[in-house]
Amino acid sequence: MPGTGPGAEQAGAGPVTGKGGADGQSGRARGGRAAAPGAAPRSGRSGRSGKAQTPPGPGCTIALMGDVMLGRLVDGCIADRGFAYPWGDVLPLLRGADLRMINLECALTQAADRGHDGAYRAFYFRARPSAVETLKLAGVDLAALANNHACDFGFEGMEEMLAVLDQAGIAHAGAGSNLAAARAPARLAAGGLSVSVVAIADSPPGWAATPESPGIHYVPVPPKPSTLAEIAGTVAEAKRDADFCIVSVHGGPNLRDRPPREFREFARRLIEAGADAFWGHGAHVVQGIEWYRGRPILYDAGDLIDDYAADETLRNDLSGLFLLRVGPSRVDSLRVVPVAIADMRAHVARGRARTWLVGKLAELCAEMGTAIHDEGRAVRVTPAAPAAAAERSASG
């Protein structure tokens, strides 16, 4: 069910200023955006901004999130306060999107034994399988499982999670009973578009799925040329029969607000291979967004739900809901709704928390040649092209 009207924003046409799109400002009810006052056509721009003149083409709004960790204290909160609790007031915004995607940073399993592959691990995250109800409540459509916690309770625990997600009708990518399954793109559809998602992680290598054994879709970064060619082939194939292709990448060093150079290069290679959007997570903090060949690279979406201690400097308790309005092979707009975690629960960031995150995002994006435009609740991210700047000043 689309939460935004189609065609209000045109690919390559520069920024538009109509509010009330996927950012949720136009009200919490679905379909409530038509009356949003900001959607009024601007003078002198006929043919671009009037909804009536724009034939509805295929398009949908995809909500990308970073880590969702439902174990430990969050698991306890769900037991005490209900399945909806962790989403807080982010829930209505999620329901306004057409597709919702998370990195599920824990196992959903009853397995009691931690997986042991010989590597030291400080943290093991597990939630009861019933926590899948939390995902269902928010309408989560896809869980990326290529990460460093999917197999915290062994490959059996991971495979139990696959069954739990399958039974709930939640697509997943990045882990499986063998390499082919872990590598296979998830395929979804919304708004007349087919969307494929490939998920990879750069650690732990000990969990790499093989042709005969279960695990995650492991790809080291930077990859060897042969590995890069392989992942590029996987992405190209995922794109071949989909209108829009997303690559989820969980990796990089923890608690860094800027991606290492090898990640920037890797992200660009994936876009060149056919990805329409790069969806990074793993550092636990939001990183800058780059626009490359007309496609967004979200280096790190941060953490949306967890119970981690907050670092006062890096503010890992702040992240965002990343709303992509997409058409075939293109992103028409990208908006970020700042989100904060408090008491094991996400909520739309306000006040000082919001100001901090928007300022940080502006700084990080500026370093990558993108600009952010504050629209009230959401900020819009665009290439920092001269045309964009002119449009912004003209619209006040």
Ligand SMILES: [Zn+2]
């Ligand atoms: Zn992780």
